Every structure is written in structure tokens, then in C-alpha cells.
Amino acid sequence: MTHEVQPDYIGAKMGMWLFLFTEILLFGGLFVLFAVHLSRYPAGFHAGSATLSVPFGSANTVVLITSSLTMALAVTAVQRGERRRTLALLGATVGLAGVFLINKFFEWSAKFQHGIYPGSEHMLEMEKGQAAFYAMYYAMTGLHGLHVVIGMCVIAWVMGLVAAGRVHRDRFVTLENAGLYWHLVDLVWIYLFPLFYLVT
Amino acid sequence: MADSGAAGNGFLGPVAGAGHVRAWLFSTDHKRIGLLYLTCILVMFVVGVLLGLAIRLELIAPGETIMGAQTYNAVFTLHGVVMIFLVVIPSIPAAFGNIILPLHIGAEDVAFPRLNNFSWWLYVIGACIAVSALFTGDGPPDTGWTFYVPFSAVTTTNVGLAVTAVFILGFSSILTGLNFIVTIHRLRAPGMGWGRLPLFVWTLYATAWIQVLATPILGITALLIVAERVLGMGIFDPARGGDPILYQHLFWIYSHPAVYIMILPAMGVVSEIIPVFSRKRIFGYGTIAASSLAIAFAGSLVWAHHMFTSGMSDTAVLVFSLLTFVVAIPSAVKVFNWVATLYKGAIRLEPPLTFALCFVFLFCVGGLTGLVLGSAGTDVHVHDTYFVVGHFHYVIFGGTGFGLFGAMHYWFPKIFGRMYDRRRANASALILAVGLNVLYFPMLILGLQGMPRRYYDYLPQYTDMHVVSTVGSWIVAVGLALMFWNLWRGLRAGQRVGANPWGAATLEWTLSSPPPHHNFAREPVVTAGPYEFAEVRLDDA
Numbered sequence: 001m002t003h004e005v006q007p008d009y010i011g012a013k014m015g016m017w018l019f020l021f022t023e024i025l026l027f028g029g030l031f032v033l034f035a036v037h038l039s040r041y042p043a044g045f046h047a048g049s050a051t052l053s054v055p056f057g058s059a060n061t062v063v064l065i066t067s068s069l070t071m072a073l074a075v076t077a078v079q080r081g082e083r084r085r086t087l088a089l090l091g092a093t094v095g096l097a098g099v100f101l102i103n104k105f106f107e108w109s110a111k112f113q114h115g116i117y118p119g120s121e122h123m124l125e126m127e128k129g130q131a132a133f134y135a136m137y138y139a140m141t142g143l144h145g146l147h148v149v150i151g152m153c154v155i156a157w158v159m160g161l162v163a164a165g166r167v168h169r170d171r172f173v174t175l176e177n178a179g180l181y182w183h184l185v186d187l188v189w190i191y192l193f194p195l196f197y198l199v200t
Numbered sequence: 201m202a203d204s205g206a207a208g209n210g211f212l213g214p215v216a217g218a219g220h221v222r223a224w225l226f227s228t229d230h231k232r233i234g235l236l237y238l239t240c241i242l243v244m245f246v247v248g249v250l251l252g253l254a255i256r257l258e259l260i261a262p263g264e265t266i267m268g269a270q271t272y273n274a275v276f277t278l279h280g281v282v283m284i285f286l287v288v289i290p291s292i293p294a295a296f297g298n299i300i301l302p303l304h305i306g307a308e309d310v311a312f313p314r315l316n317n318f319s320w321w322l323y324v325i326g327a328c329i330a331v332s333a334l335f336t337g338d339g340p341p342d343t344g345w346t347f348y349v350p351f352s353a354v355t356t357t358n359v360g361l362a363v364t365a366v367f368i369l370g371f372s373s374i375l376t377g378l379n380f381i382v383t384i385h386r387l388r389a390p391g392m393g394w395g396r397l398p399l400f401v402w403t404l405y406a407t408a409w410i411q412v413l414a415t416p417i418l419g420i421t422a423l424l425i426v427a428e429r430v431l432g433m434g435i436f437d438p439a440r441g442g443d444p445i446l447y448q449h450l451f452w453i454y455s456h457p458a459v460y461i462m463i464l465p466a467m468g469v470v471s472e473i474i475p476v477f478s479r480k481r482i483f484g485y486g487t488i489a490a491s492s493l494a495i496a497f498a499g500s501l502v503w504a505h506h507m508f509t510s511g512m513s514d515t516a517v518l519v520f521s522l523l524t525f526v527v528a529i530p531s532a533v534k535v536f537n538w539v540a541t542l543y544k545g546a547i548r549l550e551p552p553l554t555f556a557l558c559f560v561f562l563f564c565v566g567g568l569t570g571l572v573l574g575s576a577g578t579d580v581h582v583h584d585t586y587f588v589v590g591h592f593h594y595v596i597f598g599g600t601g602f603g604l605f606g607a608m609h610y611w612f613p614k615i616f617g618r619m620y621d622r623r624r625a626n627a628s629a630l631i632l633a634v635g636l637n638v639l640y641f642p643m644l645i646l647g648l649q650g651m652p653r654r655y656y657d658y659l660p661q662y663t664d665m666h667v668v669s670t671v672g673s674w675i676v677a678v679g680l681a682l683m684f685w686n687l688w689r690g691l692r693a694g695q696r697v698g699a700n701p702w703g704a705a706t707l708e709w710t711l712s713s714p715p716p717h718h719n720f721a722r723e724p725v726v727t728a729g730p731y732e733f734a735e736v737r738l739d740d741a
Contacts, residue, residue: 008311008386010386011311011382011385011386011387014381014382014385014386015311015312015315015378015379015382018378018381018382018412019374019378021412021413022374022378022412022413022415022416023416025413025416025417026416026417026419026420027420028416028417028420029416029417029420029421029424029450029453030420032450033435033446033450036443036446037441040443041441044441118427118431118432118433118434119431119432119433119434123434123440124439124440128440128441129441130441131434131440131441132434132435132440132441132442135433135434135435135440135441135442136435138431138433139424139427139433139435143423
């Protein structure tokens with residue numbers, strides 16, 4: 001999002017916010033589908049939601065919110081010129097994102113073992129509302145998981161820039177934009193969690 | 201900054217310390233990136249035209265003429281995918297938007313030059329994937345460019361690859377739009393207030409917002425088709441609780457606003473050309489600028505008029521029919537303003553104006569037939585017939601196509617510093633306009649008579665009109681060949697021109713032709729509007 005020649009701080013931030021709008025709209029399409037399916041099959045969604053593990057989901061929510069905190073602290077640290085602390089906090093953010101994915105992995109594989117995954121025979125025999133619930137579940141948490149992975153890559157890249165001294169107290173917009181992206185990933189999850197785990 | 205390379209060749213000249221090919225392919229200069237886009241788009245345009253000619257040739261008589269039914273399905277799908285996603289959507293914004301926008305507002309470059317180069321690469325990658333979908337997998341896609349489920353979810357042809365290409369091209373489009381919005385907000389020269397922006401910039405601004413706000417929906421739709429095909433997701437499959445109508449909604453929420461990505465910049469080009477060749481300030485600057493935003497806004501609310509016969513509720517049909525009519529208002533405002541600008545102007549019928557006038561005529565035919573489709577009652581009669589095909593080709597080819605050709609002829613001397621043969625250019629414009637009417641008007645009649653679109657075969661009573669239409673496609677081909685040959689000759693051996701051969705008042709004409717690498721040596725200070733010709737001097741040599 002940034003480039004060397006022309007450090008236009010406001011312009012760079014504006015570009016990032018526009019990009020975040022497009023991300024929200026990308027998920028927005030799925031939220032619309034979710035709304036339609038929910039209104040069509042309230043009972044099926046209720047039943048499907050009851051099979052998800054609330055403790056698992058809650059733990060992941062806590063993990064992701066904490067990672068948002070470490071990200072915000074990293075931005076403050078870089079503004080104060082504390083390079084080592086910035087790197088440590090960014091490392092913590094990536095670590096927590098990893099914990100989130102591992103947690104998700106266990107959750108998904110438990111469902112897979114019960115034969116619940118897109119295209120499985122069990123899904124075909126399932127009542128339509130529940131099948132629609134799981135289709136939405138895998139589509140939305142899957143796309144969110146992909147964004148977590150992309151976010152981890154972006155943060156790792158910014159860590160490289162910080163370590164190389166190319167992001168520092170006088171030029172930190174790259175880090176700030178990466179932070180915005182990470183907060184968006186967190187925010188999307190904060191909507192996904194109640195919709196899937198607590199809707200019942 | 202020290203200008204490197206031959207001064208006479210401007211940005212086309214070599215860059216110091218870099219290989220020639222590398223300096224082009226990885227250039228961050230908006231003018232070079234725009235030219236790269238233009239080259240790719242014109243190559244894809246030729247591919248699309250050849251596919252279109254093949255379709256018309258097949259339909260010259262009932263029964264099999266030159267290809268089988270499956271090949272025909274693949275050919276019209278590819279014609280649609282290539283023309284819509286690779287040619288028409290990026291045509292004016294990506295090519296001329298990139299070249300002209302920073303010059304228009306007195307900037308050194310766009311806001312994110314490296315991102316700009318990246319989006320061109322995304323375009324190239326998307327184009328390569330789309331073309332490779334032809335030759336790999338189990339046959340080219342045969343769904344039509346709309347990729348409607350359930351067929352696109354079950355057909356064994358190469359739909360997955362084509363949809364991936366569309367996703368990547370969409371990403372390229374988003375990044376271009378984002379870049380333009382930030383550029384227009386941040387990089388205007390001192391004195392260039394919002395009231396002094398050239399109208400082309402206003403249309404690019406409106407277009408950029410549509411690109412940013414609508415394209416992500418296409419992205420998710422494309423991803424879901426892939427998920428549907430690869431994983432058997434079931435989101436659109438009724439057997440698993442899904443709903444195919446939802447696909448149509450998601451698809452048209454993007455693809456209808458995309459129509460305005462196609463037409464708005466063309467309207468901007470026409471708004472630039474008409475005042476210059478009437479030597480008159482444009483009539484109603486404010487209303488033209490506002491109507492661009494109004495079209496972008498209202499045009500985003502009308503997607504479901506593609507679905508009047510899909511089984512939506514009657515209330516929805518009524519609401520979307522009404523909203524569709526609303527879009528006609530700002531469009532008509534523009535047309536009336538152009539006509540009022542021409543009125544009592546000192547008109548010089550140079551090629552750009554010829555193309556612009558053809559644009560106005562053809563766009564009006566397309567717009568008026570659009571009203572027939574927008575009112576639910578008549579739409580039920582002509583839905584999915586050749587009437588629709590005729591209508592959108594009038595708008596897209598007659599509108600966007602002529603806007604693009606007009607832009608090519610208007611900015612040609614600025615970009616290359618040379619001039620083409622003007623009489624021949626005028627002749628090609630007229631041949632094209634005549635051919636276009638011969639090609640598409642019979643389709644309107646065929647549609648009213650009940651000939652369905654996309655069909656491989658037809659009843660004998662439709663033969664006459666199909667023959668006329670096919671002959672029209674040949675006239676169009678002749679016109680295109682003449683136009684491209686003329687431009688090519690102008691590029692190689694045309695007469696050299698000065699900074700301002702048309703006597704236009706926007707900023708790009710104050711630079712030498714072609715413009716130097718870093719645009720303005722000193723940041724210009726804007727003291728007059730873009731259509732105040734009083735102090736402009738013609739500089740033809």
C-alpha cells in the first residue's frame with residue numbers, strides 16, 4: 001500500500017480504508033446469503049448451531065481479541081521508536097493467530113470425523129436447513145480462516161520491514177495499515193461467532 | 201528532476217539504466233501502464249471480434265453452417281467473457297483513465313504507482329488464465345458469460361478456470377478504482393477545485409466508486425461457484441437447501457453496476473470531445489458532473505431488472521422497474537447537455553467529434569430500447585430474445601466502443617505526437633456506424649418476432665433478418681480494419697503535431713506531445729476551468 005517516493009500518509013490510509021470496504025463487501029455477500037437461509041430454515045439453523053462447541057468458539061474469540069490488542073500495542077510501540085518491543089508484540093500477534101488456526105483445525109476435524117463436510121454423503125442425507133447451515137458455516141469460517149492466514153503473512157512481512165529499519169517512528173503507515181487489516185479480520189470473527197455459535 | 205532519454209519522444213523514449221522491455225513491463229509511469237493496458241485490450245478486442253464474426257457466420261442460415269452446437273455454445277460464452285471482462289470493463293478506465301487522469305488534474309503520477317503496475321500484471325494473469333481455459337480441461341466453458349447456476353455447477357467443461365480468471369480480473373479492477381479515488385482526492389494541482397475537474401475525471405471518479413463497491417460481490421460469487429464445483433458446497437443447489445435465484449441476485453448486484461463501469465467513462469470522453477470541437481463551454485457543467493454520480497448511485501439499485509421472469513414477487517418487479525426508469529433521467533440529462541453544447545457552436549467535424557456524435561445517436565437507440573426492457577410488461581414479451589442482444593450491443597458497442605474509439609482518436613496526437621489521416625478516420629467512423637445499425641437493428645426486430653437468444657438453430661422465417669445481420673457484421677469488420685490500419689499508419693508515419701492540435705483547454709495539452717516522463721516540470725497552478733477556450737492557442741505544428 002505504500003511506496004518510497006512519496007510518503008503521503010493520508011493517501012496511504014485512505015487507500016487502506018477503501019480496500020477494507022471491499023473486504024467487508026466480500027464478506028457482505030455471504031452475510032446476505034446467511035440472512036436469507038436463516039429466515040428460510042430457522043429450525044435447521046437452530047439445530048445446526050446446537051452442534052457447534054461454544055467453549056471452543058469462545059476460546060477462539062478471546063484469542064483473536066487478544067491478538068488485536070497486541071497489534072494495537074505494536075503500533076503504539078513503533079510510534080515511540082521501541083523497535084524490539086514492536087517486534088515482540090507483532091510476534092505475539094502472529095503466534096495468537098496460529099493458536100486460532102490450530103483451534104479451528106481441531107474444530108473442523110471433529111466435524112469431518114462425523115462425516116459433516118461439503119459434498120459428503122452424510123450432508124446429502126441431512127435435513128435441508130441443517131445442510132444449508134453447515135454449507136454457510138464452512139464457507140464463512142473458511143473464508144475467514146483464509147484471511148487469518150493472509151493476515152499472518154502480512155504481519156510477518158511487516159516484521160521484516162521493522163527489523164530492516166524501513167518501518168520506524170517517523171514512517172509507520174505500513175504497520176498501521178497492517179494493523180487495520182488485522183482488526184478487520186478480528187471484527188469479522190466477532191460477527192461470525194454469535195451468528196454461528198450463539199444463534200440457537 | 202532530470203529528464204532522461206530523447207526529449208522528442210517523451211515518455212515513449214528510453215529510460216536511463218534499464219533494459220527496454222523491463223522498463224515497460226515493470227514501469228510505474230501511469231502513461232506507460234495505460235498504453236500497456238490499451239495494447240492488451242485491443243488484442244483481446246480483436247479476439248472477441250473474431251469470435252463474434254464466427255457466431256454471426258454460423259447464424260447466417262438455419263442448421264449447421266460452420267460449427268457444431270457444442271462449439272457454438274463455447275464460442276458465444278468466450279465472446280461474452282472476453283468482451284465483457286477483458287475488453288469493455290477495463291477499456292476506457294484502465295487504458296485512458298491511467299494515461300489521462302494524472303495529466304488532467306496536474307499530478308506527477310497516480311497515488312500508488314507500484315500498485316498500478318501490479319494491477320496491470322493481475323490483468324495479464326487473468327487474461328492468460330481466461331485464454332488457457334479454452335485449451336485445457338474438458339473443453340471450453342459453455343455457460344454463457346453469466347455462469348448461471350445450476351448449469352455452471354454441473355457442466356463438465358472448464359468453468360472453474362474461467363471463473364478464477366474473472367476473480368483475478370475483478371481484483372485488478374478494484375485496485376485500479378481504489379487508486380483513482382485516492383489520486384483524485386489527494387493529488388489535484390493547486391487551484392484544481394472539484395468545480396474545475398474535467399468531466400472525464402468526474403466520470404472516472406463515479407466509475408471508481410462502482411468498481412470498489414460492486415466488484416467484491418462478483419469476487420465472492422466467483423469464489424462460491426468454485427466452491428460449488430470443487431467441494432459440492434450446496435449454497436445454490438436446492439437439493440441441499442440452496443437457492444439458484446440467490447446466485448442471480450449476487451451476480452447482478454455486481455454485473456448491473458458493471459454496465460455503468462462500461463458506459464460512464466465513455467460518456468466522460470464524449471463530454472471532453474464535444475466542447476473542444478464546438479469551441480464552446482460545455483452546457484451545464486454541474487448537472488453533467490452530478491448526473492455521473494447519480495447514474496452510479498441509481499444504477500446500483502436496479503440489478504433485479506435482469507430477473508423479472510425469474511419468479512420474484514410482483515412487488516419486487518414493480519419496485520425494480522420503477523428504479524430502472526429513474527436511471528434514464530441522469531442519462532438523458534447528459535444527452536440534452538451535449539446537444540445544447542453543440543447548439544450554435546463553432547463546429548469542426550474532426551474524427552473525435554464524428555465518433556462522439558455516432559456515440560450519442562447509438563447510445564440513444566440503446567437507451568430507448570432499454571426502457572422497453574425496463575418496464576416489466578414489455579420485458580416479459582422480449583425477455584431472453586434477440587431484442588436484449590440488440591439492445592446491449594447498441595449500448596456497449598455503440599456506446600462504450602465508440603467512446604473508446606473517440607478517445608483513441610482524440611488523445612492519439614497527444615500520446616504519440618503524430619496525426620493520423622483525418623478523412624480516412626471520419627470514413628471509418630461512418631462505415632462503423634452504418635455497419636453497426638445493419639448488424640444490430642435486425643436483432644431488435646428478430647426479438648420482437650420471438651427469436652430467443654443464445655440458440656444455435658432457428659426456424660426458417662427468421663432467416664432474412666439473420667442474413668442482414670450477418671452482412672452487417674462484415675461491414676463492421678471492414679470499418680474496424682480501416683480504422684486500425686489508419687491509426688497504425690499514423691503511428692508509424694503520421695505528420696508530427698505540436699502540443700495542442702485540437703485547441704483544447706485541459707492541462708494535458710499544455711505539455712509537449714508525447715508528454716515527458718515526469719509530466720509537469722513545475723506543478724501547474726490552475727486558474728481557469730477545463731472548458732474556457734478564450735486564451736487557448738491552436739498549436740498544430
